[in-house]
Amino acid sequence: xxxxxxxxxxxxxxxxxxxxxxxxxxxxxxxxxxxxxxxxxxxxxxxxxxxxxxxxxxxxxxxxxxxxxxxxxxxxxxxxxxxxxxxxxxxxxxxxxxxxxxxxxxxxxxxxxxxxx
Amino acid sequence: xxxxxxxxxxxxxxxxxxxxxxxxxxxxxxxxxxxxxxxxxxxxxxxxxxxxxxxxxxxxxxxxxxxxxxxxxxxxxxxxxxxxxxxxxxxxxxxxxxxxxxxxxxxxxxxxxxxxx
DNA sequence: CGCAACTATAAAGTTGCGCTTATATTTGCA
DNA sequence: TGCAAATATAAGCGCAACTTTATAGTTGCG
Numbered sequence: 001x002x003x004x005x006x007x008x009x010x011x012x013x014x015x016x017x018x019x020x021x022x023x024x025x026x027x028x029x030x031x032x033x034x035x036x037x038x039x040x041x042x043x044x045x046x047x048x049x050x051x052x053x054x055x056x057x058x059x060x061x062x063x064x065x066x067x068x069x070x071x072x073x074x075x076x077x078x079x080x081x082x083x084x085x086x087x088x089x090x091x092x093x094x095x096x097x098x099x100x101x102x103x104x105x106x107x108x109x110x111x112x113x114x115x116x117x
Numbered sequence: 118x119x120x121x122x123x124x125x126x127x128x129x130x131x132x133x134x135x136x137x138x139x140x141x142x143x144x145x146x147x148x149x150x151x152x153x154x155x156x157x158x159x160x161x162x163x164x165x166x167x168x169x170x171x172x173x174x175x176x177x178x179x180x181x182x183x184x185x186x187x188x189x190x191x192x193x194x195x196x197x198x199x200x201x202x203x204x205x206x207x208x209x210x211x212x213x214x215x216x217x218x219x220x221x222x223x224x225x226x227x228x229x230x231x232x233x234x
Numbered sequence: 235c236g237c238a239a240c241t242a243t244a245a246a247g248t249t250g251c252g253c254t255t256a257t258a259t260t261t262g263c264a
Numbered sequence: 265t266g267c268a269a270a271t272a273t274a275a276g277c278g279c280a281a282c283t284t285t286a287t288a289g290t291t292g293c294g
Contacts, residue, residue, distance in 0.1 A: 019136035020282085024205070031209055037241065050283055052242060057281095071240050071291035079212035086206055088141070089199065092148055096196035137252085154271065167253055169272060188261035188270050237294085244287075251280075258273075264266090 012061040014084050022046065023054050027063060027077060034067070034076030131201050134178045139163065140171050144180060144194060151184070151193030 018024055026040060037055060041048040055075055058064040062081045067074045135141055143157060154172060158165040172192055175181040179198045184191045 013136075013138075015138075015141070016136045016281095019133045021130075021132075022282095024132065028208060031212065038239095046282090047284065048241080049243085049285085053282080056242085073241070077209070077212065079209050082206065082209050083213060085202070086210070089203055089206070091145060092194075092196050092199050093203070095148060095194065096200055139252090155269095163252085164254065165271080166255085166273090170252075173272085190271070235294100237292105239292080240290085242287105242289075244285105246285085247283085249280105249282080252278095254275105254277085256273105256275085258271100260269100260271080262267105262269075264268100 012057060014061050014063065014081055015088075017057055017061045017063055018085070020054065022051075023058060026051070026054055026058065030064065030075055031077040031079070034074045036072050036074060040075070129174065129177050131178050131180060131198055132205075134174055134180055135202070137171070139168075140175060143168070143171055143175065147181065147192055148194040148196070151191045153189045153191060157192070 022044060029035060029040060029043060037048055037052050041051040055064060062078055064075050065078050139161060146152060146160060154165055154169050158168040172181060179195055181192050182195050
């Protein structure tokens with residue numbers, strides 16, 4: 001069972017979800033292997049309740065799926081939602097080669113509107 | 118333990134910077150062409166002061182650099198800092214293929230709880 | 235059944251964020 | 265010189281985020 005009922009009308013943002021360093025660490029951990037909240041909380045200084053809240057946020061934007069196993073719940077990583085970040089990053093990727101950046105600099109210093117001569 | 122003691126003043130990192138949709142829009146705009154704060158503010162509903170604050174945050178994590186031109190200031194995009202996000206994303210990219218996700222599933226269902234049979 | 239383990243959720247406090255209004259500083263121009 | 269333009273910064277407000285303490289709901293096992 002993945003998840004049945006979800007609080008509607010309010011879908012969280014992936015970008016906001018990965019803004020918190022604890023949540024990024026949670027994602028890195030369960031990307032290697034799915035874990036229970038208790039096992040996750042042992043890796044951090046915060047309480048299990050705090051970890052549980054982080055997991056809830058990650059679940060709401062579908063970065064994490066849960067799977068019940070008895071009275072334990074294994075959370076595992078859903079990589080597909082992370083694509084959204086990568087797709088947004090796509091518009092910048094052509095700009096972070098050094099040669100292109102330097103060219104950009106020169107053009108900006110000359111005239112703001114003179115690309116593509 | 119993953120979480121070290123990080124002073125809250127240094128919590129201004131790239132991930133938090135791109136968490137705000139207005140800041141993401143600012144980055145997308147100046148990635149195409151460097152702009153002044155006034156020109157930027159015309160694209161949004163908020164005041165110029167609010168845009169100025171967003172720019173300050175983006176500058177603090179070096180996603181944006183400024184260049185004075187008379188009494189105007191042209192802000193342009195610094196793509197290099199965006200690499201940090203891409204590098205963090207790298208650990209998940211191999212999980213985006215469906216075939217790998219299914220393999221992960223199988224391993225998860227087999228592995229946990231070998232002790233205490 | 236009854237208790238312990240595992241987890242979620244509610245409540246309350248503190249901090250941080252984003253916005254607006256108001257003020258200050260620098261530059262261009264008549 | 266004096267004023268307008270462009271921008272930054274300070275102060276204050278409302279609200280959302282993060283954490284802890286406390287409470288409640290399932291599940292496994294004797």
